[in-house]
Amino acid sequence: MALKYKLILASGSPRRVDLLNQAGIEPSRLMPMDIDEAPKKSEHPRSLARRLSAEKAEAALAAIKSDITWKGSYILSADTVVAVGRRILGKAEFADEALSSLHLLSGRNHMVYTGVCLVTPDRKIRQKIVETKVRFKRLSGFEIENYLASGQWRGKAGAYGIQGLAGTFVQKMVGSYTNVVGLPLYETVLLLTGEGFDVHSRWPEG
Ligand SMILES: Cc1cn([C@H]2C[C@H](O)[C@@H](COP(=O)(O)OP(=O)(O)OP(=O)(O)O)O2)c(=O)[nH]c1=O
Numbered sequence: 001m002a003l004k005y006k007l008i009l010a011s012g013s014p015r016r017v018d019l020l021n022q023a024g025i026e027p028s029r030l031m032p033m034d035i036d037e038a039p040k041k042s043e044h045p046r047s048l049a050r051r052l053s054a055e056k057a058e059a060a061l062a063a064i065k066s067d068i069t070w071k072g073s074y075i076l077s078a079d080t081v082v083a084v085g086r087r088i089l090g091k092a093e094f095a096d097e098a099l100s101s102l103h104l105l106s107g108r109n110h111m112v113y114t115g116v117c118l119v120t121p122d123r124k125i126r127q128k129i130v131e132t133k134v135r136f137k138r139l140s141g142f143e144i145e146n147y148l149a150s151g152q153w154r155g156k157a158g159a160y161g162i163q164g165l166a167g168t169f170v171q172k173m174v175g176s177y178t179n180v181v182g183l184p185l186y187e188t189v190l191l192l193t194g195e196g197f198d199v200h201s202r203w204p205e206g
Helices: 014-022 045-064 095-105 141-150 165-169 177-181 185-194
Strands: 007-009 074-084 087-089 109-119 125-136 170-174
Touching: 007 014, 014 177, 014 185, 045 074, 045 109, 045 125, 074 095, 074 185, 087 095, 095 141, 109 177, 109 185, 125 177, 125 185, 141 165, 165 170, 177 185
Parallel strands: 007 074
Antiparallel strands: 074 087, 074 109, 109 125, 125 170
16 A cells, blocks of 8 residues: 655664564654754753654754755654753763663653654644653662663663663553653554644555
């Protein structure tokens, strides 16, 4: 069946592609957007997730502007931010950054905010910011050391991936699991269908 609308995923995150596929959606194009993700002074983590998800979508829109192939396509982007209170734990690049994030998360509640941004075919911007509260068990030095050795913290907000070994750290969670992994599926599908992108007709038949 020919699909009426094309969807560009303005992301380089393999997790986001997997999550979209899980919802039965194959993006027509992946566009990783290299934007400055540094928070502004005293920026709230929720506002950061909102701003960065919009900037990724806007950057993709600017990049396809004069390309007729993508006229009338949808653009979807997201940004996930992990925070303890107002303190934002960025994506760890080095083990020492991951170590301090894991120490901070140990035995505490934190929030995961994912901003989802959708550009519609008539170029309206629609956004949703989704929050999940996560509580980590108290981590032993041994657990932290072995988690660091696994490398699973690399490039992930808050220096952990709930979908991997760090799933064993989660004592309690309130809210969406897929939001923590990087794309809240319920809210994303709601956003898409609300703007005329027919998700369900894309579902495979078995
Ligand atoms: C907290 C958490 C984050 N993450 C990931 C999701 C995101 O890929 C990443 C947060 O960084 P983001 O800046 O949101 O995304 P990204 O740079 O990886 O990808 P892009 O901007 O191209 O879309 O952390 C997990 O995979 N599992 C988790 O449990």
